[in-house]
Structure formats: structure tokens, C-alpha cells
Amino acid sequence: MAHVSTLIVVLPLLGYLLVLVNGSRLSERQIGLVATGVVGLSFVASVVAFILLLHRSNRQVTVHLFNWIDVGTLHVPAALFIDPLSITMCLFVTGISTLIHLYSISYMHGEKDFKKFFLYLNLFVFSMLTLVLANNLVLTFVGWEGVGVCSYWLVSYYFDRDSASSAGKKAFIYNRVGDVGLLLAMFLLFSRTGTLTYVGVFAKAGSLSPTVATLVVLALLLAATGKSAQIPLFNWLPDAMEGPTPVSALIHAATMVTAGVYLLVRMSPVLALSSSGRMTIAIIGGATAFVAATIATSQKDIKKVLAFSTVSQIGYMVLAVGVGAYAAAIFLMVSHAFFKALLFLGSGSVIHALNGEQDLRKMGALQRFLPLTFPTFLIGWLTISGIPPFAGFWSKGDVLTNVFEHNKILWVVGVATAILTAYYMSRLFVLTFRGTERFRQVTHGHDPHESPWMMTLPLVLLAVLSVLGGLLDLPWIHHNSLAGFLRSTFGYVAPLHAQSTVSQYGLAAVDIAAALIGLAAAFSIWRSRSEDERLTPAFLEHVWYWDDFYDATIGRPLEELAVFSDVVVEDEVIDGGVMGIAVGISRSAEGVRKIQSGFVRHYALAMMLGTAVLIVFLVARVS
Amino acid sequence: MNVPASWYLVLAAVLFGIGAFGLLTRRSALIMFMCIELMLNAVNLTFVTFARTLSDIGGQATVFFVMVVAAAEVTVGLGIVVAVFRRRASTSVDELSELRG
Numbered sequence: 001m002a003h004v005s006t007l008i009v010v011l012p013l014l015g016y017l018l019v020l021v022n023g024s025r026l027s028e029r030q031i032g033l034v035a036t037g038v039v040g041l042s043f044v045a046s047v048v049a050f051i052l053l054l055h056r057s058n059r060q061v062t063v064h065l066f067n068w069i070d071v072g073t074l075h076v077p078a079a080l081f082i083d084p085l086s087i088t089m090c091l092f093v094t095g096i097s098t099l100i101h102l103y104s105i106s107y108m109h110g111e112k113d114f115k116k117f118f119l120y121l122n123l124f125v126f127s128m129l130t131l132v133l134a135n136n137l138v139l140t141f142v143g144w145e146g147v148g149v150c151s152y153w154l155v156s157y158y159f160d161r162d163s164a165s166s167a168g169k170k171a172f173i174y175n176r177v178g179d180v181g182l183l184l185a186m187f188l189l190f191s192r193t194g195t196l197t198y199v200g201v202f203a204k205a206g207s208l209s210p211t212v213a214t215l216v217v218l219a220l221l222l223a224a225t226g227k228s229a230q231i232p233l234f235n236w237l238p239d240a241m242e243g244p245t246p247v248s249a250l251i252h253a254a255t256m257v258t259a260g261v262y263l264l265v266r267m268s269p270v271l272a273l274s275s276s277g278r279m280t281i282a283i284i285g286g287a288t289a290f291v292a293a294t295i296a297t298s299q300k301d302i303k304k305v306l307a308f309s310t311v312s313q314i315g316y317m318v319l320a321v322g323v324g325a326y327a328a329a330i331f332l333m334v335s336h337a338f339f340k341a342l343l344f345l346g347s348g349s350v351i352h353a354l355n356g357e358q359d360l361r362k363m364g365a366l367q368r369f370l371p372l373t374f375p376t377f378l379i380g381w382l383t384i385s386g387i388p389p390f391a392g393f394w395s396k397g398d399v400l401t402n403v404f405e406h407n408k409i410l411w412v413v414g415v416a417t418a419i420l421t422a423y424y425m426s427r428l429f430v431l432t433f434r435g436t437e438r439f440r441q442v443t444h445g446h447d448p449h450e451s452p453w454m455m456t457l458p459l460v461l462l463a464v465l466s467v468l469g470g471l472l473d474l475p476w477i478h479h480n481s482l483a484g485f486l487r488s489t490f491g492y493v494a495p496l497h498a499q500s501t502v503s504q505y506g507l508a509a510v511d512i513a514a515a516l517i518g519l520a521a522a523f524s525i526w527r528s529r530s531e532d533e534r535l536t537p538a539f540l541e542h543v544w545y546w547d548d549f550y551d552a553t554i555g556r557p558l559e560e561l562a563v564f565s566d567v568v569v570e571d572e573v574i575d576g577g578v579m580g581i582a583v584g585i586s587r588s589a590e591g592v593r594k595i596q597s598g599f600v601r602h603y604a605l606a607m608m609l610g611t612a613v614l615i616v617f618l619v620a621r622v623s
Numbered sequence: 624m625n626v627p628a629s630w631y632l633v634l635a636a637v638l639f640g641i642g643a644f645g646l647l648t649r650r651s652a653l654i655m656f657m658c659i660e661l662m663l664n665a666v667n668l669t670f671v672t673f674a675r676t677l678s679d680i681g682g683q684a685t686v687f688f689v690m691v692v693a694a695a696e697v698t699v700g701l702g703i704v705v706a707v708f709r710r711r712a713s714t715s716v717d718e719l720s721e722l723r724g
Contacts, residue, residue, distance in 0.1 A: 600655070600716045601647045608643060 001056075002063045004049045005082050008090055009129045011042040016122040023115045032105030035118035039101050039125050043094035050087050059084055059488060062135050062199070069138070073194055081135030081198060085330070085489040088482070089132040089262060092334050096254045096341050097125045099458035103345055104246040106454035107352060117157065117244070124150035128255050132262065136197040137186045140263070144182060144227065147256045148175045154251060155243040167239035174236035178226010182263070185219035188212060189270075202269040216270055217277030220263060221284065228260030228314045230288045235546055237311055241303040245348030248303060253310045253344050254337035261317045261333055265326045268490045272324075282322025282403075286410045286417075289315030293420035295543050297427065298536035301358045302347045305428050309384065310340055312417060316399050319410060325402030326490045327473070327483035332399055334482070335391035335469040339383040342462035346377035349455055350432060353448035354439055360428065361530045362442050364435040369448040372456040374433055376463040381429045383466040385422040386515040388508075391469025397511050398473065404507055415514050422518025430526045438530060475504065631672040638665035652704045652714040656697065663693050 015038030019031055026034070053059055061082040069076035101121060108117050127146025134140040149172075156168025190196055192212055193204040208216070224230065229237035240252045251257070264271065264281065271278055289312045296308035313336050320329035351358055353370060367374045383390035386397070396418065404411040439448065450456065473482040525535065539545065595606075642661035649655055667686045674682030708714050 598719075600719075601650075604646050608647075 001052050004045050005063050007045040008042050011038045012122045012125040028114050035122050036101035040098045043098050046090040046094050076138045079135040080133040083489050084485045086132050092337050093255050100246050100250040103455050103458040106452050120150050120153045151251050154247040155240045164242040167242040171236040171240045174233045175226045178223045181219045181222025185216050188216050205269045213273035214277045217274045224260030228257050229311045234311050238304050238307040241307050249341045249344030253340040258333045264321045278322050285315045285318030286413045289417045290413050293417045296424040298540035320399040323406035327486050328398040328402050331473045332395040335395040338465040338469050339380045342380040349373040349451045352451050354442050357442040360431040363432045365437040367433040370450050376459040379463040381425050384425050391466050394470035401507050418514040419518045422515040423522045426519045426522030427526045628676045635665045635668040650715045
């Protein structure tokens, strides 16, 4: 067990080092295969660890690697914590990473910095696994920052493009704001419990006062809003689409952005102590889900639609966490990883076919030309829209059922979001694959071509997973499924009222109706047109002017402060002070130098007068 | 004939005054040297006078020191004056104002 779980983390790091050291001697394909291979092996190790864990009665294993920090009362080991939650994360992180690595070999073919791309990708997987498997908050924080910096590097991968480098900076800075939350939570917990390991904190969680618990939960929520792109820190994610599409699929859809949700779920025993904190989480999640969905309806860039969709779906997860439905959150996280990775990789395939074009208005009627991308994308679209029997229906249904029990208003918001989800995804689908051909200008009249097998194989596998993902947790076998497997790791699970079958079927019917309404609306509107000013209002297209708001309230005042510091503080106060002293000395020196006339007799006279004064003084003193 | 000490002191004061006046008014380095010698010797005279009136040999001993130092100073000073004169054919100290502030 210990060796296998260590391997999960070490293998991607090994791949990183191998490519780093031997990169110049390996060909492009070899680099890709090494990088993909280690992540694949890491997946195998995760599967083995998972099976071993299943056969244990005590499903919490701590693998101590070495003592990392040992100062005073602060003991931070570098240790792995394997329990149902972390192994679930490992499985889907490594699994999807493998597929996306494979996809990237072909997608990134011929890029100038091919090697760099895989280096960062492997380092990212290593950091993500550190984050997930760490047995204490400090080590999690290392992984947390690791994925953040890899995300930054990969977003600004095309750093010679101005927009890419500024998008990277934006992502980094937004994340930094969130990181403060995680740090504050750690400080608070350490000062109150004296330990930072998860097990230790949970054991002493009962001694936290309600106020402290609420503060910790809010700090964790701040961390989650940064990493998982929730209100108020969500705007970095759409900009992060400047990175290569596999990066968007892996980091900004499937894995890294769910780290915030993972953190909240991991800290569920602390969340259990603060109902007001959980309520805040639920409201933030619900609001984000809805706001992002409205924005997604008006985006013109295929990847931007998917980005806002990701924000919206993570909003669902956070909402689920807020109502104490942790299993539902993880279920949605896993199935979302399947179908959103599928959708992103599918959009990558479309973009690849159209020579890098991302504008929905220049697509259309691609169904005929992309025989594998089309059906897989179709599955992804139906899955996210919530059509049974695909994974999205079950996972979203699970979340909404839990929300319904807890808070009716948030449930209405959730259903409205589901309608919008079906609507914007159908719009995306119709504009891309149906309708009229609008891409001839982009392809210079040629027919678009399907991508090579390395890109389509992951699509097919992810499509299969999207279809079957619902089996992880069907509502009538909760005890013997993902939810049952995970249950032991949660500190508190909202009591699931024995719901009548009627109400369960009723809620499911509402979900299906919501999906169908969205689908029908989108098809009737977008089948015959590619743009419509009234349906994509500027307010939504410009993200509720959220960026402008931050610009006006934070950016502009800070800039003015900087200008003030430059012009007034720097130029006048500091420079003026220094120059004033210098000028003063120079002026007084001008006066003093007149004494130095250069005439010997002047000096002699001065000496004599001085002597005379001295004598007079001495004589006066004596007498 | 017994000359009172005050005469010597008055003479010394007059000599010192002449020397000081000369030092302040003349521009030739040589003349200024002579004035300085005059002042030094005026001081020497007061030393000797007091040595006698107070019966203290210390005053006379000091005079020797002053003479030695004066001789050494003249040697150096005249050397400088000769060197300057070689360069600019003038010993006017007013022209030597390179060190003016």
C-alpha cells in the first residue's frame, strides 16, 4: 500500500525529471510518450491502491514519507493520506490526465516549445496529486501553489502573445487573493488546535468555538473561490482559455479548478460546525452557477462558452457542498471531469480542423466533416444538458435533489441554471455542427479534416465514460456506490429525508423538462442564424461588466495611487527632500568658499585676528 | 647702565608689529619671509627678557628651539620660493591662488 501510493505521486515527478534532463536528446514523440507513460503508470498505481483500499476494513491509511518541518510545536510531515476521497480524486485526475496527455502529443505537434509543454503538464499532475494526497494542510498548500504556478505557465504558454501573458498574470493574481484565504484558515486552525494534519484537526474540531469555525469556513471559501473560479473571483477562468486547449481541458475544466471543491469537502468536519458558513457557501455556489450560465449564453468564442459553463458547473458543486451533499459534489465533480474534458477536447478537435479558429460564427455544418468528433461531442452535449441516461443527468439530479430538501429558493436557481445550461450548450452545438457552412474563409475553401487517432481516441474513451458515468452513483443504490464509498470521509452529511418515490421522480421530471426546454429553445432560435444582438446582449457578453467593475473600484484607484506615488511622493517628497538637502549644502558652501580667497595675507590676517580674540578671551578670563 | 625690562618688551612689540604689518601688506614672498623672521625674533626677544627677569632658563632654551625651527622653515620656504620663481618668474604671492575656493 505504502509503496503503491508513493508511486502515484512520484511517477509524474519522475517523468518531469526524465524529460527535463534528457529532453534535448529525445524526439518530440518520445517526449510525449514518456510524459504520457508516467501519468498512465500513475493511473495504474492509483487503481492498485484503490483495490487495496477496498479490501481494508480501516479505510484511512497514512503513508509517512519524511519529517518536513519540525519546529517547536509545529510538526509537518511529508505524508500521504489515502482514504476514499483522496483515492477517488487520484483515479479521475490521473485517468483523465493520461487521456489528455495522449491527446496533447498530437494536438501540440510541431509547437515550438513542445518539450516545455509536457514538462509543465507533468509537473502539474505531480502538484495536483500532492494537493489531493497530502495528509496536512501545509502540504496541500504546496500542491495548491504548484498547480497554480503550472496553470500560470500554461496559460501564458504562447507568451509572445500579449493577451496570453496578461491572462496568465490575471489567473495568478486572482488565485493569489484566494490563497490568502487558505493561509488564514491554516493560521486560525493552528492557533486553535495546534496541528495541521487533517486527522489531527478533525479530532480537535469539536473544541473550536462557533465564531472561529465560521471564520475558518469563510477563509476556506475564499480559497475555494480563487482556485475554483467562483464569485467574486471567477473572471480569471475565461481569460485562462488563452492557453492551449488540452490545458483548458485538463487544468481549467477537469482537475485544478475542482481543487477548491475538494478542499471544502476535505474539511467537511469543520464545515459541519458552522451552518452560517455552509449557507454562505451554498449561496455563493448557486449565484455563481446562475451568473456564469447567463454569461455563457452570449459568448462568441467556443472555448469561452465552455469556460463559463465550467464556472457554472463548479458553482453547482459548491452549492452541493453548501447544503452538505458532499457525495453529490464529488459525483458531479467526477462526471463533470468526464464530460467537460470531452467537450474541451472536442472543441480542440474542431479548432484543430479549422486552423485555429475559435469563433462560433465561423463554424457551422461541421457534422459531415468530423465523423468522430461529432458523435462524441454530441454525447458530451447531451450529458451536460442533463438528458438521461447520461452521467450529467444523474449527477446534476443528485445535486438538485439535495438542494431541494435544503432550500427551495436555491433549488429554483439551480433549475433555472439547468435550463440555461441546456440552452447555451445547444446553441454551441448547433452553431458548431449544424446550420450553414460559415468556415470556408477560414479553411481557404478546403474541407475540414478529422483529427488523428491520438486525438480521437481520448474523445471516444471520454464519451464512453460520460455515458456510463451515471453508474457510479445511481439514486436507488446510494449505499453501495460512490456515495457509500465516500461516506466515511465526511464529517457531517445532511440528513437525507426518506424521500417518497413520487417526489424523487417528480424532481427528475423537472430536471428533464428543464433540459428539454433549453434544448428546444436553442434549436428553434439558433438553427437558422449565427448571431443575434438581442439574444446576446452586451451586458452578458461582457460578463456583467464584472471586469469593468473591478477596474473601476480596485484597478483604477490603485493606478491613481501609483501615479500619485510616482508624481508626488517619489518626485516631490523623496526626490525633493534629497535634492533639497543637496541644494542647501551646495548653497551654504557657496557662501563659505568666499573665505578661501587664495591671498596669503587674508589668511594671515585671519590668524592674527583669531589670536587676538583668543588672547582677549584668555585675559578676560584671568582677570 | 641698567636697561629696564619694559624697554625690551616695547622693542619686541614694535618689531612684532612691523613684522605683522609687513606680512599683511607686502606681496613678495621673500619680504614676507623676512617679516616672519622679524616676528619670530621679536618673540625670541620677549622670551629672553622674561628668562632674565624671572631667572628661568626655560625661556632661553625655548629661543634655541624657535631658532632651529625658523632655520628649517626658511630652508623649506626658500626652496619653495625658488621653485615657484623658476616656473613663473615672479614671487608675488597673490598670483599663487590655485587653491582658492
